[in-house]
Amino acid sequence: xxxxxxxxxxxxxxxxxxxxxxxxISDKDVFGRIGGDEFVLFLHEPYSGEDVIDKRIAxxxxxxxxxYTENGKNMDIHCSAGVVAVDECTKNTFKSLYRKADKLxxxxxxxxxxxYKLHFEE
Numbered sequence: 001x002x003x004x005x006x007x008x009x010x011x012x013x014x015x016x017x018x019x020x021x022x023x024x025i026s027d028k029d030v031f032g033r034i035g036g037d038e039f040v041l042f043l044h045e046p047y048s049g050e051d052v053i054d055k056r057i058a059x060x061x062x063x064x065x066x067x068y069t070e071n072g073k074n075m076d077i078h079c080s081a082g083v084v085a086v087d088e089c090t091k092n093t094f095k096s097l098y099r100k101a102d103k104l105x106x107x108x109x110x111x112x113x114x115x116y117k118l119h120f121e122e
Contacts, residue, residue, distance in 0.1 A: 009070050013077060020063045040098070050118065053085055057116050065114065080108040081116035090121060097121070 014037070021031055021041065028044035043056060061079060068075045082104025084097050104117040111117075 009068070013068050013075075016066065016068070017064055017077065017079070020066070021060055024059050024063045040101075050085075050120070053083065053118060057081060057083055057118070061114060061116060078114040080105060080114060082106070082108060083116055083118045084121055085118065086121045092121060 014033070017037075017039075018031075018033070021039070025031060025041070026044065030042040030044075031039065033039050041060075043053075061081065064077065064079045066077050068077055082101040084100045084104065086092060086097065090097075100119060100121070104119055108115040108117045
């Protein structure tokens with residue numbers, strides 16, 4: 001996006017993405033930017049099954065879908081995600097969960113844009 005619109009527009013798009021995600025998550029959730037156009041999101045969701053998590057992730061991805069326009073140029077904005085669901089008793093570290101989510105993210109991207117892959121960690 002920076003190559004097409006410049007860094008200020010890139011920053012504006014990141015702000016819009018942040019707002020789009022923030023609008024559909026709760027105060028108990030934690031959302032932050034890791035770097036570039038990569039974010040991490042911890043959803044405080046009861047370990048209640050794939051359908052509940054699917055609905056939450058689908059709502060987030062839907063809200064992030066928009067078209068950015070500047071000086072007559074359009075760019076469709078969307079996101080892909082790697083999602084690792086864990087229960088409160090997980091023995092995983094942030095680093096191991098991040099690696100799993102990152103691997104899933106690339107699987108999602110390779111299956112087409114604007115997708116996500118979900119894994120339940122036992």
